[in-house]
Amino acid sequence: MMEEQVGPVTVSIARRAIPGREADYEDWISRVTAEVCHWPGYQGVSVLRPVAATDYAYVTIYRFSTWEQCHAFEKSEERGRLLRELDGMVESEGEIKKVTGLEFWFDLPEVPAQARPSPHKMALVVTLVAYGVVMGLTFTIGPQISGLPVWLRALIMVTAQVTLMTYVFMPQATRLLRPWLFGR
Template identity: 85%
Template sequence: MMEEQAGPVTVSIARKAVPGREADYEDWISRVTAAVSHWPGYQGVNVLRPAAATDYAYVTIYRFSTWEQCHAFEKSEERARLLLELEGMVESEAEIKKVTGLEFWFDLPEVPAQARPSPHKMALVVTLVAYGVVMGLNITIGPLIAAQPLWLKALIMVSAQVLLMTYIFMPQATRLLRRWLFGG
């Protein structure tokens, strides 16, 4: 069990749907998303559909403002009832990762889970990578979407930034800076 920490909590849950039950699982995800959206401290959810990058699993990532609020949802009767509905819909137990703050971008399989970079190092790396990604996106796709409404431009840019940072740039930066991040 994770020790209580201040700040936001990000939970990642990977599950593989039983072949032929994908539509049922997607419906289940929609109901869980609707249920969790009413909980105190809820900050959002993202669902990654099966692809090579997710090892062909659905990955649900949700966030809460505090560990206590996340824990309250996870121990709720409502969530327990929803989890019972998964019987026969998923192949095996879910892979669950729970991190606070920026830690989810600094997860390396070869580094023990309890090893965490200092918050200062994480903030510096995320700032530098985010700056590079934002500048690159503004140069490359910025002109292509310039005529779109502001809300759509922001959605495209933020989505591209999060995806690029999560799946390409932060894993590369974390591996490249591993000694400095996890060293002393």
């Protein structure tokens, strides 16, 4: 019997587009995003384009309010139809990770999946790292984008913050603080 999941769910899927099919894959991502945004519990989607930090894969990260709402979308006929369209567009099945709450940023390959830090430790680390990243971005790119519309500045700052936290700072902080985070 599956343990009941409580709280928001974050799913990340890493896929490599077949060379020459990148535009088709990006169009496919746009169609999936247009479909999922109407589902109950949907909280947003972020797409990271292929770079060294993503191991040259597209990474799609989507969030739902509850596990049940996420599961309903994942088992839907609409999603099944969209997944069938991936044939010949991506190299292989996507690498999928699904976590609840803050666990997304505390995933170490060498730590068993069932070993999770306490929520207050995760919240403290995320707060400190987010503060550092926001302050760093404010002083480095803030002045260069100050003339842009506020919605565009916010989009740039949030995208930079999430990318840096996900691929640079949270993995480093999690490894550095591993004894404290995962200790007994």
